[in-house]
Amino acid sequence: MKSTRTFLFFFFSLFLFTSVFAQVDKQKQLEEKRQALLNEIKQINTLLFKTKREEKSVLSQVEDLDSRINTRQNLIRVTNQQANLLTREINDNLGKIDHLRGELKELKEDYGSMILKSYKSKSSQSRIMFIMSSENFLQAYKRFQYMKQYTKHRKLQGESIKEKTIILQELNKDLIAQKKQKQVLIEDNKVAKTKLSNEKNDQEELIATLKKDEGKYARQIKKKQREASKIDKEIEKLIRDAIAASNAAAEKKGGTVTKKSTKTFALTAEAKALAADFTNNKGKLPWPVKNGVVVKRFGNTRHPQLPNVTTYCSGVEIATENNSKARAVFNGVVMEIQKIKGANNAIYIQHGNYITVYQNMVNVQVRKGDKVTTKQELGTVYTKSSSGKTILKFLVYKNTTKMNPASWVYRM
Numbered sequence: 001m002k003s004t005r006t007f008l009f010f011f012f013s014l015f016l017f018t019s020v021f022a023q024v025d026k027q028k029q030l031e032e033k034r035q036a037l038l039n040e041i042k043q044i045n046t047l048l049f050k051t052k053r054e055e056k057s058v059l060s061q062v063e064d065l066d067s068r069i070n071t072r073q074n075l076i077r078v079t080n081q082q083a084n085l086l087t088r089e090i091n092d093n094l095g096k097i098d099h100l101r102g103e104l105k106e107l108k109e110d111y112g113s114m115i116l117k118s119y120k121s122k123s124s125q126s127r128i129m130f131i132m133s134s135e136n137f138l139q140a141y142k143r144f145q146y147m148k149q150y151t152k153h154r155k156l157q158g159e160s161i162k163e164k165t166i167i168l169q170e171l172n173k174d175l176i177a178q179k180k181q182k183q184v185l186i187e188d189n190k191v192a193k194t195k196l197s198n199e200k201n202d203q204e205e206l207i208a209t210l211k212k213d214e215g216k217y218a219r220q221i222k223k224k225q226r227e228a229s230k231i232d233k234e235i236e237k238l239i240r241d242a243i244a245a246s247n248a249a250a251e252k253k254g255g256t257v258t259k260k261s262t263k264t265f266a267l268t269a270e271a272k273a274l275a276a277d278f279t280n281n282k283g284k285l286p287w288p289v290k291n292g293v294v295v296k297r298f299g300n301t302r303h304p305q306l307p308n309v310t311t312y313c314s315g316v317e318i319a320t321e322n323n324s325k326a327r328a329v330f331n332g333v334v335m336e337i338q339k340i341k342g343a344n345n346a347i348y349i350q351h352g353n354y355i356t357v358y359q360n361m362v363n364v365q366v367r368k369g370d371k372v373t374t375k376q377e378l379g380t381v382y383t384k385s386s387s388g389k390t391i392l393k394f395l396v397y398k399n400t401t402k403m404n405p406a407s408w409v410y411r412m
Contacts, residue, residue: 027082027085027089033078034079034082038075041068041075043319044068045068048064048295048389049068057387058209058210059220062203064295069196069203072196076189079188079192083185083189090179097171097172211305221309227342231340231343235357239355242350243263243265263400265352275354278330281408282407285330285408285409286375287327288318288326289318289324290325292319294318296316297316298313298314298402298404301313315357315359315405316406317394318391320390320392322383323380324381324392326377326378331371331372331373332351333371334350334370334372335348335349335355335368340359343360343393345359345364347378349378355397356394356395357394358393358394359393361378362380362382363380364379365378
């Protein structure tokens, strides 16, 4: 019986602490997400809504509001997940508390009964008489051992009561803290939902203006898309030319260039090692600016308010602070600095057969052929005077293949 109780206590304690640690870990992950979203909203407010300019187009205002609305909806969703997890934790704790109280009651009753028996035979004389009344030495020895074990068992039960009382007190403290935390999250969500409602009302007003002349705004978007596609073609041509030059140089040195390799860089052993290192850091690269928020993501996107309009982004567009510096995301060599009409300068950093491109740059601080290191400043991101926005376009290529920068940069 004693060994069974000990095992059950050990098993329950193990289950309790394992469960607590798992929940704490999940809660920590959700809180990190929530804080990241709060920070993103703060950055959106700072970078996209810091000033109200008359020149800011309706399209731009709608897109900016859409960024904030989407982020706030994610915030509400994550906060709800936290509150729901806390509800489950509170219910679990209530169950554990009831279970512990039952065990504690049983232990105390058992302990009280044992103390009463001990009290009735507490005199040293009765203990001696109990031993002395033995029929032989072996029985006397067994009685003596029984008394020792009885005393030890009583001590262990007393300690068990103390341990369970402490666990119960801690669970009660956790329960109070969890209830307070849940209430804070509920209040935060109320505030977030009110702000979301106001933002949606503002957006609806803008959408009404947008839909009055939907054709005009659709043409504006398509014009921007054509300009972006033209720039993409210039970038792709430059990369193809660089590949051709690397293959020609390799051929001069006696290397063989197959038809397939005309689409890939001819790499030295050092460049291959750099490319492998770049690959190994996928998902861990730093952001190309110190502070920023993604306002346009890689790939095809249907316009949120103009369903017949789809845009394509060959990289990511990041809104950042005025006079922000673009930074190299990894060690490499400046392959080219290209002047692009309508996009200022584009800086190409080669990392073996990978290339990162930093578009919309002014005051360039590096030159072609320079070796750069991770987080080294490359130049200043241009701020558009009409909108007040500072947007860096960041692209990642593997040879001539465009890649999603969000797959490479940490938490993009």
